[in-house]
Amino acid sequence: MAVSESTAVAASLGGSVIVLLALSVYVRQVRHILSEGGKVRTEGLDLPELCMTFVFAGFFGTIVIAALRHQGHEPEVNIDKVLPNSLIFIIFGLGIAMFLRYRGLRLRELFGLTQLPLFNSLAWACGLVLAALPLSWAANAVTMLVAQEKLEAQPLVDLFNKVARHHDASSMGIILASAVLIQPACEEFLFRGFFYAVWKRYLGPLGSGFLTCLLFAAFHTSISALGGLFVLAVCLNIAYERTGSILVPIGMHALFNLTSLLVIYAQAQLPATP
Numbered sequence: 001m002a003v004s005e006s007t008a009v010a011a012s013l014g015g016s017v018i019v020l021l022a023l024s025v026y027v028r029q030v031r032h033i034l035s036e037g038g039k040v041r042t043e044g045l046d047l048p049e050l051c052m053t054f055v056f057a058g059f060f061g062t063i064v065i066a067a068l069r070h071q072g073h074e075p076e077v078n079i080d081k082v083l084p085n086s087l088i089f090i091i092f093g094l095g096i097a098m099f100l101r102y103r104g105l106r107l108r109e110l111f112g113l114t115q116l117p118l119f120n121s122l123a124w125a126c127g128l129v130l131a132a133l134p135l136s137w138a139a140n141a142v143t144m145l146v147a148q149e150k151l152e153a154q155p156l157v158d159l160f161n162k163v164a165r166h167h168d169a170s171s172m173g174i175i176l177a178s179a180v181l182i183q184p185a186c187e188e189f190l191f192r193g194f195f196y197a198v199w200k201r202y203l204g205p206l207g208s209g210f211l212t213c214l215l216f217a218a219f220h221t222s223i224s225a226l227g228g229l230f231v232l233a234v235c236l237n238i239a240y241e242r243t244g245s246i247l248v249p250i251g252m253h254a255l256f257n258l259t260s261l262l263v264i265y266a267q268a269q270l271p272a273t274p
Contacts, residue, residue, distance in 0.1 A: 038242075042200050044110070056190070079174060110197070113247065115243065121248050125249075125252045126251070128252055131235070139227035156175065160172065161264050187216070192240045195212050
């Protein structure tokens with residue numbers, strides 16, 4: 001008993017140290033932003049773009065409200081719907097991109113695609129996601145502790161856990177393609193590249209950051225992951241402001257999802273406890 005208690009205490013202390021170190025990484029990035037200014041561009045984002053954000057935010061809001069009303073009663077996610085659902089985001093992204101081009105905005109400059117070389121963007125993504133992971137996981141742990149009850153996992157996470165237990169390689173591949181390739185690119189384009197940049201023009205970085213992070217977390221319609229997703233969104237916003245390249249939060253988001261799914265896969269391979 002004493003051994004298990006001492007092990008738990010040591011694990012808690014170790015986890016706390018890791019979280020504090022991760023937090024210090026982002027505090028340093030925020031200080032750099034405050035001293036030198038953020039790099040997310042807002043030039044050319046005017047009233048038409050603001051109106052479009054209201055349309056999409058309203059649409060996402062209705063999805064969130066509908067999901068909350070049916071919490072615990074919604075049907076299970078079918079593997080056949082994973083890629084079609086991702087296709088919707090691709091269509092949204094292409095529509096916004098075409099609208100911005102029609103408005104005369106240069107997408108490469110607006111989203112900072114030339115701000116950093118590809119290798120540098122990947123390096124930034126790898127470094128910052130290592131700090132984002134413990135912060136997000138700690139926030140999830142706090143959420144579960146405060147709730148004091150078993151909360152439902154995200155539908156896609158629950159589906160991946162089930163197909164991993166059945167060693168369904170085809171289904172796992174579909175979920176990985178959606179969660180690691182399609183969703184990070186589309187969601188970061190929408191939430192960081194579009195919503196955050198437009199709202200920053202009118203509300204400033206703090207107001208825009210709070211609304212964007214809240215919408216991002218709520219959109220995933222998972223109470224159990226709400227805290228962790230909000231913290232992740234804050235990290236992604238900071239990374240975007242720090243580097244000015246949308247490729248960095250896209251890379252972070254992809255690596256975060258990949259790591260989370262690998263952890264779920266490893267847990268699914270453990271023998272079931274009686």
